[in-house]
Amino acid sequence: MLPPLFTPSGTCGTNPASILWSDGLLSPGEGGEKGMRISPRQWLTWGALIWLCGSAVTASAGATQDIQDLGQVAEAARETALAAARAAGYRRVAARARPMDPRLRLAACDQPLKTEINANAPVLGNTNIGVRCTGSVPWAIYVRLEVVAQVDVTVLRTNLPRGTVLSAGDLRQESRPLSSDHGSVIRDPALAVGKALDRDKPAGAALNHHDVSAPRIIERGQTVTLVSGRAGLEVHMQGKASSHAAVGDRLVVINTRTGRRVEGVVTDSGAVRVD
Secondary structure, three states, X not given: OOOOOOOOOOHHHOOHHHHHHHOOOOOHHHOOOOOOOOOXXXXXXXXXXXXXXXXXXXXXXXXXXXXXXXXXXXXXXXXXXXXXXXXXXXXXXXXXXXOXXXXXXXXXXXXXXXXXXXXXXXXXXXXXXXXXXXXXXXXXXXXEEEEEEEEEEEEEOOOEOOOOEOOHHHEEEEEEEEOOOOOOEOOOHHHOOOOEEOOOXXXXXXXXXXXXXXXXXXXXXXEEEEEEEEOOEEEEEEEEEOOOEEOXXXXXXXXXXXXXXXXXXXXXXXXXXXX
């Protein structure tokens, strides 16, 4: 007699021969205690039954397995994101995990969850935190988060046109949410004082480093003095600037006497010292 396929109650606990008999695929006379003569079609049916029963048992086991609380996964990722932002110097920080697919089923981890963050990942804005289980049923998943810091930034008090050289009276600090850590926002007003606006800016606009530059002291086509040689033995010539420039910029100047193009560095006095 063939043994039952599986012990659970129902079809999967039934002798396969009885299934075949009930379906008319095998009669008692064709098999029994002394041996069965089963056709290929009958073996195929039996194999399908075994596969179905195996699937049922697997599903039954999965249904009773403890499922990981996704809230704990999100919280582990959130704490790691906050710690990374604070380590970067931000103090007032908030992090929110994106909703995870509720259909996601992870085995409950029997070890503390581990997290990891890419060293090159941004600490503000949209970022991914890896959460990993190293327990008896290991798994790993990435959690998407949005991290925002509240910081004091430099803003304009009034509308100002391009080219305005900023003074302390033009600026104030204001607390704003920051969702990027690229370092472009000017947080200390002192860093903007003495710089010129590169574009028109409205009152209340936060200043970024690319909004300002050193003020121009030379305009394109302006006549400038070329200086070469050492102190006590200097040669001065006249030339025309090929472009606008600020102190410390390298500038190409066309010698008005010879037409030769020479390059030098703009000094505080507005002269161009030739290398």
